[in-house]
Amino acid sequence: MSDKTSNPLFDPKRRKAQTMLVHGGMERSQHGETSEAIFFNSGFVYPTSGGAEARFKGEEPGHIYSRFSNPTVEMFQQRAALLEGAEAARATATGMAAVTTAVMSQLRAGDHVVAARALFGGCRFVIETYMPRWGVESSLVDGRDPENFARAMKPNTKVVFVETPTNPTLELVDIKAVAEIAHAHGAVLIVDNVFATPVWQKPLELGADLVTYSATKHIDGQGRAMGGLILGRKELIEADVHTIIRQTGPSISPFNAWVLLKGLETLPLRVKAMTESAAKIADFLADHPKVDSISYPFHPSHPQYELAKRQMGAGSTLVAFTPKGSKQAAFALADALAVIAISNNLGDAKSIISHPATTTHQRFTPEEKIEMDITDGLLRLSVGLEDADDLIADLSFALEQV
Ligand SMILES: *Cc1c(COP(=O)(O)O)cnc(C)c1O
Numbered sequence: 001m002s003d004k005t006s007n008p009l010f011d012p013k014r015r016k017a018q019t020m021l022v023h024g025g026m027e028r029s030q031h032g033e034t035s036e037a038i039f040f041n042s043g044f045v046y047p048t049s050g051g052a053e054a055r056f057k058g059e060e061p062g063h064i065y066s067r068f069s070n071p072t073v074e075m076f077q078q079r080a081a082l083l084e085g086a087e088a089a090r091a092t093a094t095g096m097a098a099v100t101t102a103v104m105s106q107l108r109a110g111d112h113v114v115a116a117r118a119l120f121g122g123c124r125f126v127i128e129t130y131m132p133r134w135g136v137e138s139s140l141v142d143g144r145d146p147e148n149f150a151r152a153m154k155p156n157t158k159v160v161f162v163e164t165p166t167n168p169t170l171e172l173v174d175i176k177a178v179a180e181i182a183h184a185h186g187a188v189l190i191v192d193n194v195f196a197t198p199v200w201q202k203p204l205e206l207g208a209d210l211v212t213y214s215a216t217k218h219i220d221g222q223g224r225a226m227g228g229l230i231l232g233r234k235e236l237i238e239a240d241v242h243t244i245i246r247q248t249g250p251s252i253s254p255f256n257a258w259v260l261l262k263g264l265e266t267l268p269l270r271v272k273a274m275t276e277s278a279a280k281i282a283d284f285l286a287d288h289p290k291v292d293s294i295s296y297p298f299h300p301s302h303p304q305y306e307l308a309k310r311q312m313g314a315g316s317t318l319v320a321f322t323p324k325g326s327k328q329a330a331f332a333l334a335d336a337l338a339v340i341a342i343s344n345n346l347g348d349a350k351s352i353i354s355h356p357a358t359t360t361h362q363r364f365t366p367e368e369k370i371e372m373d374i375t376d377g378l379l380r381l382s383v384g385l386e387d388a389d390d391l392i393a394d395l396s397f398a399l400e401q402v
Contacts, residue, residue, distance in 0.1 A: 017083060022265050025078030027071060038258045039071040068246045072254040076261040077229075080219075083198050083264065084211060086231035090241050091257055095194065095214020096122045097250035098228030102190050102210050103127070103159060105240040109135030111158040114187075116143025116173055118166035118372045121360050123192060127161060142371075144304065146177035153185045163192040164311075167346075168356040168380035169373045170195070170295040170320050172304040175311055179207025188236070194218075197347070199271040200313040210236060215260045217347030218317070221270050225259040227252050270349065270385060274317040277388035281381065284392050285321045290329075290399045292377065295320040318346060319381045327376040329402045330355050334379065336398035339390055346382035351391055354380045 008014050012024065029037055044063045046052035054060040063069050073091050081089040092098040103126060107113060115127045117140035124140075131138045141148035143162055160182040164173035175191060182189040190210045191203035197218045203211045213219060215227035230241050245251060252260075282296035294301065297308035298315025308315065323329040334342050340351040344360050354360065361374050369375070383391065 018268060020082045021079060021267065024082040025075040025261075027075055036072065036075050036258065036261055038254055039066075040254050041070075042066045066254060067249050067251045068242075070254045070257070072261070073252055073257040076252075076257040076264070079261060079264050080198075080213075080215075080229050081231055083267070084204060084231045085202060086204055086211070086237075087234040088237035089229055089231040090237055090245055091215070091252040091260070092228035092230065092245065092250045093252050093256070094226045094250075095212070095216055095228040096126075098212040098214070098230050099123050099161075099190075099192060100126050100130075101241060101244055101248075101250050102212050102230045103131075103161060105236075105244045106159045106188050106190070106210075107131070107136050110156060112137040112139070112154045112156045113159040113161060114139045114141060114149055114152045114157055115161040116141060116163065116166070118143060118169065118171055119161075119163050120167045120192065120194070121363070123161070123163065143173040143178075144171055146174050146181060149178050150181045153181065153187070155185075157182075157185055157187045159190060160187050161190045161192070163195070164201075165195040165297055165316055165318070167195060168318075168320055168354070168360070168378065170297055170302075170316070170318060171373070172297060172307050172311075174307055175201075175203050175206040175208060179209075182209075183207070194347070195316055195318060196312055197267070197271050197316070199268045200275070200316060201311060204232065206311060209233065210241075215263070217345070218271055219260050219267060219347075220263045221267065221347055221349055222263070223345060223348045223350065225256040227256045227260045271317060272314075273385055274347075274383050275314045277386075277391060278317050278319055278381075278383040279315055280388050281383055281391060281395065282315065282319045284395070285319065288396075288399055290324050290402050292322045292324045294322075317383050319383065321379055321381065322375060322377040323379070323399065323402050325377065325402055327355075327357070330377050330379050332402050333395075333398045336401040337394050338397075339386055339394040340381070346380075348382060349385040351384035351386055352382040354382075356380055 055062045077089040127138050139152040141152050162173040179189045188209040191208040194214050210232040213229040282299045285291045286294045296319045343352045344354045
């Protein structure tokens with residue numbers, strides 16, 4: 001009789017990433033279901049009162065309440081941690097819940113936080129508006145030069161927060177350099193890795209302490225469910241992050257966790273296909289006479305091309321570009337597209353174009369927009385899973401209308 005326990009692949013750690021994404025974290029119930037089960041329940045029953053007491057005391061393993069833990073959510077967290085190469089992970093209801101929870105878990109009144117100023121709108125709001133309201137001082141710096149972080153550090157700086165590539169202009173932050181600066185001052189570095197995805201960038205390997213995701217983006221990747229993730233070392237996740245989730249409740253629904261868990265199975269396949277198309281589209285746009293400029297980390301015209309090659313595996317699924325003729329041209333172009341939709345999500349199977357200056361970044365003052373390079377002509381394209389030739393033909397037609 002043969003014995004699979006002597007098969008080297010019996011050990012999950014010997015399996016490659018794509019295999020882990022299909023099988024990792026799987027916990028089958030007594031029914032032996034093929035696909036992961038959705039445990040769509042809020043509470044759990046105990047065999048006896050003594051059993052309940054032991055579980056609450058932490059003397060016996062087991063779930064208590066889905067605000068703290070749930071079997072489906074746990075499968076999602078474990079699978080995500082395997083992909084990231086993180087010791088532990090916690091899922092949240094949205095990407096903003098992940099960022100807010102991660103940042104708050106490391107800060108208290110009297111502390112100071114330094115962040116790159118080019119941030120996703122909600123993230124910038126948390127750092128710039130809420131933190132000072134709660135007695136946490138905040139500084140925003142130009143994240144392209146690590147020296148700016150070094151200059152902003154203070155004795156009470158506890159957190160450095162960055163996003164790279166940034167939304168919407170795809171500027172980069174040197175994660176390794178900024179991690180060294182943060183650690184030299186006793187601060188933790190939190191990286192929002194949504195744009196790069198875990199497929200192309202591993203901030204923990206570069207020195208980050210916590211990584212956050214909006215799982216709403218590439219991890220779902222099909223425009224269905226919202227969710228977020230926080231990943232990192234066991235002690236940060238299981239103490240600080242777990243406690244704040246347990247006590248304040250930004251918890252994810254088991255159903256959403258299940259959708260996102262299934263999304264992880266195909267994440268690298270989708271991200272690689274979308275990236276391949278994005279790189280082709282970046283080349284097409286860069287050479288087009290009606291395009292003023294493009295921003296794509298793996299295009300040689302990117303001012304941080306060398307850094308991109310060093311810290312990312314590929315240029316991501318997004319391309320930012322500016323047609324000649326400012327807002328009027330940008331609107332005319334977007335309105336002439338037949339396949340690419342006007343929307344503000346990203347990382348979706350469907351290609352999406354957005355005009356940041358009048359939508360996601362509308363509330364910023366003209367000075368702030370200039371600071372973040374958000375011009376009136378800037379368009380952000382999230383490349384989907386359609387045939388790249390169709391996307392290029394769609395853009396080509398639309399550019400002729402400009
Ligand atoms: C979308 C996004 C978020 C917020 O995520 P939600 O799931 O929409 O709450 C945070 N950071 C970045 C970079 C994002 O793109």
